[in-house]
Amino acid sequence: MKVRPGVELASLTDVGCHRENNEDSYGYWEPDDDASFAAVGRLALVADGMGGHEGGQIASFIAVDTVIENYSASREADPQKRLLTALDKAHRRIQQQSQENPTLNNMGTTCTAFSLIGAQLCFVHVGDSRLCLLREGKLRVLTRDHTLVARLMERGLVRAEDAGEHPQKHVLTSALGVAGEIEIDFPPKPLPIQSGDTFLICTDGLWGQVSSSEIEQVLTSQSPANACRALVDLAKEHGGPDNITLQIARIL
Numbered sequence: 001m002k003v004r005p006g007v008e009l010a011s012l013t014d015v016g017c018h019r020e021n022n023e024d025s026y027g028y029w030e031p032d033d034d035a036s037f038a039a040v041g042r043l044a045l046v047a048d049g050m051g052g053h054e055g056g057q058i059a060s061f062i063a064v065d066t067v068i069e070n071y072s073a074s075r076e077a078d079p080q081k082r083l084l085t086a087l088d089k090a091h092r093r094i095q096q097q098s099q100e101n102p103t104l105n106n107m108g109t110t111c112t113a114f115s116l117i118g119a120q121l122c123f124v125h126v127g128d129s130r131l132c133l134l135r136e137g138k139l140r141v142l143t144r145d146h147t148l149v150a151r152l153m154e155r156g157l158v159r160a161e162d163a164g165e166h167p168q169k170h171v172l173t174s175a176l177g178v179a180g181e182i183e184i185d186f187p188p189k190p191l192p193i194q195s196g197d198t199f200l201i202c203t204d205g206l207w208g209q210v211s212s213s214e215i216e217q218v219l220t221s222q223s224p225a226n227a228c229r230a231l232v233d234l235a236k237e238h239g240g241p242d243n244i245t246l247q248i249a250r251i252l
Contacts, residue, residue: 001028008250010224014232016205017240023049023056024203024245027064029072040079041117043071044247046129048203051107059094059109063176066090067113079115080122087124087184094177108178112143112201120190126182127175130207134198139216144185146174197251205242209235224248
């Protein structure tokens, strides 16, 4: 995997402690030529599939493959619009596969993707994977979970301290391939980035088991590669009930 200077990148996925299959997928892409790189930058994404023995694996793979394929091939000049179109095409492709194969008719996936273009970041997000920013030692979640519990919290019906134990905490309100239309989160304009910023995208197998303060401490004190290993180990020490996938990009 080619990674140009300017960012330190690391990725890791693990089946966890209780699952037989890994239904997560991740990907990274950047163009070969410098002119294209200046225009569309780097792309990183994770996806957490669901839908039976094979459906989750297939859905998350389709999502990652389709987003990279369409983002890289698009002629759209605006990287944010590229991301939105690519995510929508992934949604449609998963739906098509479900319709063509009845054994896959319940499959779907989360997908969180970001592109780094110069000193700006664009992103798209569906589901309950997360994009986080560590800046000057403080961790901030940039995405909003598309879950029933998150919606209840927004309405003041569930307290944040009770969300982790809520019986419907894993119920998604939006996912690729599941409904006719999807709810996509994206920033109103590209976010400015600066040297030293560290971006983390991860599935809920990580953030659901490792606290924000633990993630913050690991990202602050370790290189991206070491942080990936340490965070996966922490998630597994805390039970590791789900697949665990993450990518870390530190701006140099």
